[in-house]
Amino acid sequence: MTVTVTAVDVHDVRFPTAAAGDGSDAINRGDYSASYVELRTDAGVTGAGFTFTNGRGNELTCAAIEALAHHVTGRTVAEIFADPVAFWRSLSADVQLRWLGPEKGVIHMATGALVNAVWDLRAKLAGKPMWQLLAELPTEELVASIDFHHITDALTPGEAAAILDKGLIGLDERRAGLERDGFPSYTTSVGWLGYPDDKVRALTRQAYAEGWRAMKMKVGGPPADDLRRARIIRAEIGPDALLMMDANQVWDVDEAITNMTALAEVDPYWIEEPTHADDILGHARIARAVTGLTGGRCRVATGEVAANRVIFKQLLQAEAIGVMQIDACRVGGVNEVLAEILMAAKFGVPICPHAGGVGLCEYVQHLAVFDYLRVGTSLDGRMVEYVDHLHEHFVDPVRTREGRYLLPEAPGYSSTMKPESIAEFRFPDGPVWR
Numbered sequence: 001m002t003v004t005v006t007a008v009d010v011h012d013v014r015f016p017t018a019a020a021g022d023g024s025d026a027i028n029r030g031d032y033s034a035s036y037v038e039l040r041t042d043a044g045v046t047g048a049g050f051t052f053t054n055g056r057g058n059e060l061t062c063a064a065i066e067a068l069a070h071h072v073t074g075r076t077v078a079e080i081f082a083d084p085v086a087f088w089r090s091l092s093a094d095v096q097l098r099w100l101g102p103e104k105g106v107i108h109m110a111t112g113a114l115v116n117a118v119w120d121l122r123a124k125l126a127g128k129p130m131w132q133l134l135a136e137l138p139t140e141e142l143v144a145s146i147d148f149h150h151i152t153d154a155l156t157p158g159e160a161a162a163i164l165d166k167g168l169i170g171l172d173e174r175r176a177g178l179e180r181d182g183f184p185s186y187t188t189s190v191g192w193l194g195y196p197d198d199k200v201r202a203l204t205r206q207a208y209a210e211g212w213r214a215m216k217m218k219v220g221g222p223p224a225d226d227l228r229r230a231r232i233i234r235a236e237i238g239p240d241a242l243l244m245m246d247a248n249q250v251w252d253v254d255e256a257i258t259n260m261t262a263l264a265e266v267d268p269y270w271i272e273e274p275t276h277a278d279d280i281l282g283h284a285r286i287a288r289a290v291t292g293l294t295g296g297r298c299r300v301a302t303g304e305v306a307a308n309r310v311i312f313k314q315l316l317q318a319e320a321i322g323v324m325q326i327d328a329c330r331v332g333g334v335n336e337v338l339a340e341i342l343m344a345a346k347f348g349v350p351i352c353p354h355a356g357g358v359g360l361c362e363y364v365q366h367l368a369v370f371d372y373l374r375v376g377t378s379l380d381g382r383m384v385e386y387v388d389h390l391h392e393h394f395v396d397p398v399r400t401r402e403g404r405y406l407l408p409e410a411p412g413y414s415s416t417m418k419p420e421s422i423a424e425f426r427f428p429d430g431p432v433w434r
């Protein structure tokens, strides 16, 4: 792999989703956007990565990527992967830019975009979809890709290696099962907060007819409205299908417990982001309370805004989550997600990745499949979020069948956008925004 990255191109791509209420919840009402990175190489292959933002401010993540890009330009793929942690730290611990985080927010999301683009490039050069590249890597190489700094009190390199070695057993059978049946999924498309009741009912009925047996609704509006909408969905899906709720951090801790007490009547499977994303102890208190409400079924889920592996470590250590929702590009890309997946396995918490937005489904399907094949080795409680927005802008979009993701087959991380979509939706000069 003497392939050299010759240039890093950054594109501010925004889709006008806010007007339709798509993606609307208790906090966010945005224009789904991507700070999109293309790594040009002397081999003619282009690595693609991005981080997701909610519209205004996408220029900030783009600028942060530009500020970090010199760590990638001029390097060969071989030297990057010869010492992956050194490469990762060149971005996440840049001696001047680290002050802007550290390892959180705009600067860390920019790291994620670049790191993911490097991994996409590697997978394309290997001719393998990302899940396969990761699942087939030797244990030593996977462990060597992880920065264990600040997490060794939860997971040591030796423990990670033991989990990954064990994951080799039965891998071919698990892969055959996924090729046959696909990966379990749930849909978030039925219950955005900005949708009127009739639309919620119609979308729920349609999703159930299409085979979905797990659905998520947004909560965090007036409590009476949340309960009314929840009853509509529960009535449509019957008692056996799973109903998840997502408050997008809007509640205080006691408010979350009060509101979930009222919503317990519709048997929620999880409450997602019940309070501020940084409130580890608050999540732990809510988790203890909601478990008591529903005989142990209901759990707390979070992760889409968890800034880094250290936050996930604490959520796990504090027994604050029963579902871990890794995000592909909120944190520092594939390398950091590997640490999170392995910590979840060590603590016995299932991973249900966060998706939606733009391109997040495309990314996380690979991570969930890798987790199942090589780390978690069980589908029990595992589901990938699905939202049916904006897939048409990707060269290798996700495919679903009867509520399950089908295995990606094209080489890479499914992160490549169509050139015509970039041209049309580029901000502020694309035709859509002029």
Ligand SMILES: [Mg+2]
Binding pocket: 246, 248, 272, 273, 304
């Ligand atoms: Mg969410």
